[in-house]
Amino acid sequence: xxxxxxxxxxxxxxxxxxxxxxxxxxxxxxxxxxxxxxxxxxxxxxxxxxxxxxxxxxxxxxxxxxxxxxxxxxxxxxxxxxxxxxxxxxxxxxxxxxxxxxxxxxxxxxxxxxxxxxxxxxxxxxxxxxxxxxxxxxxxxxxxxxxxxxxxxxxxxxxxxxxxxxxxxxxxxxxxxxxxxxxxxxxxxxxxxxxxxxxxxxxxxxxxxxxxxxxxxxxxxxxxxxxxxxxxxxxxxxxxxxxxxxxxxxxxxxxxxxxxxxxxxxxxxxxxxxxxxxxxxxxxxxxxxxxxxxxxxxxxxxxxxxxxxxxxxxxxxxxxxxxxxxxxxxxxxxxxxxxxxxxxxxxx
Numbered sequence: 379x380x381x382x383x384x385x386x387x388x389x390x391x392x393x394x395x396x397x398x399x400x401x402x403x404x405x406x407x408x409x410x411x412x413x414x415x416x417x418x419x420x421x422x423x424x425x426x427x428x429x430x431x432x433x434x435x436x437x438x439x440x441x442x443x444x445x446x447x448x449x450x451x452x453x454x455x456x457x458x459x460x461x462x463x464x465x466x467x468x469x470x471x472x473x474x475x476x477x478x479x480x481x482x483x484x485x486x487x488x489x490x491x492x493x494x495x496x497x498x499x500x501x502x503x504x505x506x507x508x509x510x511x512x513x514x515x516x517x518x519x520x521x522x523x524x525x526x527x528x529x530x531x532x533x534x535x536x537x538x539x540x541x542x543x544x545x546x547x548x549x550x551x552x553x554x555x556x557x558x559x560x561x562x563x564x565x566x567x568x569x570x571x572x573x574x575x576x577x578x579x580x581x582x583x584x585x586x587x588x589x590x591x592x593x594x595x596x597x598x599x600x601x602x603x604x605x606x607x608x609x610x611x612x613x614x615x616x617x618x619x620x621x622x623x624x625x626x627x628x629x630x631x632x633x634x635x636x637x638x639x640x641x642x643x644x645x646x647x648x649x650x651x652x653x654x655x656x657x658x659x660x661x662x663x664x665x666x667x668x669x670x671x672x673x674x675x676x677x678x679x680x681x682x683x684x685x686x687x688x689x690x691x692x693x694x695x696x697x698x699x700x701x702x703x704x705x706x707x708x709x710x711x712x713x714x715x716x717x718x719x720x721x722x723x724x725x726x
Contacts (some may be wrong), residue, residue, distance in 0.1 A: 413547065
């Protein structure tokens with residue numbers, strides 16, 4: 379069970395007591411201080427809170443103390459969430475990951491979904507410059523084309539992770555604040571939203587902060603409904619990718635043919651952090667063959683995937699690879715998006 383949230387009454391008493399004990403110096407010449415030239419003034423971020431009490435004190439600009447106390451009095455700790463998040467699906471090798479995420483059935487379902495929603499998909503493609511097949515592929519991996527959007531209360535998921543998942547306390551506490559902001563903006567109860575174990579919502583699985591920043595109204599009804607409107611789901615994914623630097627007409631990745639002699643150097647490139655730290659021209663100078671329409675000064679990276687036990691294939695990822703990687707920080711995820719998108723185009 380949860381390191382259970384404090385009761386509403388207890389929270390209010392403690393919160394008010396904490397506020398009452400804080401005294402600020404009067405703004406008089408006697409109490410004003412000026413740092414000496416030898417002192418260094420820093421604005422270092424505060425460490426994340428370890429409990430809801432601290433969180434409430436830092437979040438009164440988002441909601442009142444009564445609103446936060448009422449919220450924490452109703453949310454629940456879900457112990458299985460911590461277990462799930464510590465073993466993400468992308469920790470598997472590609473040959474296993476692909477079975478669940480880039481299978482022939484996932485591609486066939488994507489072709490069918492695209493055909494059912496062709497008009498709104500093509501409208502989003504025209505508006506954002508992102509191929510409809512790529513947006514469809516993302517919806518396919520995220521929620522099996524809207525069929526599996528998650529059954530956790532987002533409030534429970536974020537509450538669990540914000541104070542118990544030590545690797546990313548800051549991130550999930552920010553998302554908890556974003557959930558409350560989003561709820562107020564939509565005039566909804568923050569306890570009403572459902573989503574994944576990590577708090578992601580709707581067909582594109584946007585976190586609350588992503589919803590506030592990137593969600594779009596694709597059907598013109600005045601509401602960015604990523605839960606039930608396919609037009610809004612396509613528009614939101616397209617907008618996210620465009621705002622993160624999508625290059626219209628650009629590729630995601632290119633497969634490589636490599637020799638045994640090249641493998642050690644390619645392995646070294648693959649081990650680097652994901653980023654566009656090299657150029658296509660640099661890779662060509664190493665003897666790698668890439669399509670002639672890709673320019674030498676295009677930024678690129680190299681990655682590898684385990685296609686069978688201890689067998690690897692190598693690829694060059696381009697600008698749009700890193701754009702999708704920002705949507706989900708997994709190279710296998712990005713590769714799966716490309717595989718499904720190619721399969722959808724071939725199946726039309």
